[in-house]
Amino acid sequence: MPLSHIPTMVSFLESPHPEQHSLFDDFQGLIVGTLLVALSVTFLQNSGLFTGQIAGLALVASKAVGVPFALLFFAFNLPFYVIAYLRMGAKFTIKTFMAVGLLSLWSYVLPSFFTISNLNSLVAAVLAGITAGSGLIALFRHGATLGGVGIVAVWLQDTKGIKAGWVQLGFDICVFALALSFFDLSAVAFSMIGAAITNIMIATNHRRDRYIAR
Secondary structure, three states: OOOHHHHHHHHHHHOOOOOOOOHHHHHOOOOOHHHHHHHHHHHHOOOOOOOOOHHHHHHHHHHHOOOOOOHHHHHHHHOOHHHHHHHHHHHHHHHHHHHHHHHHHHHHHHHHOOOOOOOOOHHHHHHHHHHHHHHHHHHHHOOOOOOOOHHHHHHHHHHHOOHHHHHHHHHHHHHHHHHOOOOOOHHHHHHHHHHHHHHHHHHHOOOOOOOOOO
């Protein structure tokens, strides 16, 4: 047989029909991804920091009005489901709805099982950035987001080639500006470090030319 007819690893990688995730793959991806982000929220809340995106907006609003984060996070995401359905389809919307619900649940339940009494702000920012970035990448790779600007970011990356991480970072700047009214400057600075780590991880690791899963 000619060598040209022997399948190579490159030919498999370049296949136009890559293997799709099973329902179990997606289920465990949503569980792991949302748990990692919930852990990130725990690091932030126990160190007086916050994050970006809708989760960050919910954390800032929670501190401002005294309403639980889980409730605000779920409510803030509701309008974005219309955008998700129209632009990304029903499957993506359902997965995103499930992910938002799971994160709200984990964020409500986790504080009942453990608390962190002493956590350096810089360490908290780094750990929160890494866990949030890992969790969001897991969700993106299984065709879901945590709603809000993440929906717009994934849509822009898939259709316009604009990296999701940079879109989210732009929104984060607005959240941080708002947070200056409720947090001191050092808290905002450390929070920006965590958000930057998250978005750099997404921008460098979630690329359409490297990994596609819907």
